[in-house]
Amino acid sequence: MKKITTILSFVFITIILFGCQQSNDKKLDNEVSNTDKLETQAEVTEGDFTYRLVTKKAEYSENEPIKIYAELEYTGDKGEIEIFHSTSPFSFPMVETTRNYEIEYGMNEPLISTTLIKGEPLREEFVGSGGYSSEDKNEYKDFMKRVMDKEFPAGHYVVNGIADFYIRVSEGTEPEEKYELEAQVGFSVIN
Structure with a gap:
């Protein structure tokens, strides 16, 4: 019992x-998920640099161009400073949260230098990204083809923007100070 x-x-x-x-x-x-609460503008400051990530709107129509840009501003004591980076100091990887698809942002990695003038932001617009392999499902390939053509399908997108660069600590020396500033913005695309 x-x-x-x-x-x-x-x-x-x-x-x-x-x-x-x-x-x-x-x-x-x-x-409501955290991604639904993302803003259309984000700003991060580290040391003498301010990084801004902006999407012009919170909601776009399916055939409307997506406007996203990043800025990097030097705010230190010098009149200008030289930064070193890949093809660009900015990258715009994304996640489409409705389908849980990652949209990678690849770029060439030569060493390029750019001079930032104090108070004058370096600005770059998002020009497209994405990719797929032959092993990916057709649904994913079709989605990526549209994104690569800057025709975003309906869904909710989170941009995980990054400004990645380094500076030389003192003129003519090898020691460097690396920066990787990150910010997030979000937008939706509707039918």
């Missing part, structure tokens, strides 16, 4: 816990 009572108690507790878990899952489905 004691064995049956123990088994029934275990089954009863399992049913209660399972019911609570289902209730919590429903609550999570109805909550």
Whole structure:
């Protein structure tokens, strides 16, 4: 009898816990995700540099051009400073959260230098990104082809912008100070 009572108690507790878990899952489905709360502008300051990431609108139509840009501004004591970076100090990788697709942002990696003048932001616009392999599903390939043509399908996008560069600590020396400033903005594309 004691064995049956123990088994029934275990089954009863399992049913209660399972019911609570289902209730919590429903609550999570109805909550607004963090990606829905993202702003259209973000600004990060580190040392003598301010990085800005901006999408012009929170919502675009499906055939409308997406306007995203990044700025890097030098705010230090010197009149100007030289930074070193890949093809660009900016990258615009994204995630489309409706489908959970990552949109990579590749670029060539030569060493280029740019002189930033104090108070004059270096600005660059998003020019497109993405890619796929022959092993990817057709649905993913079709999505990426559209993104690569700057025709974003309906969905919610999070831009994980990065400004990646370094400076020389003192003129003519090898020691360097590396910067990787990150910011996020979000936008939706509707039919």
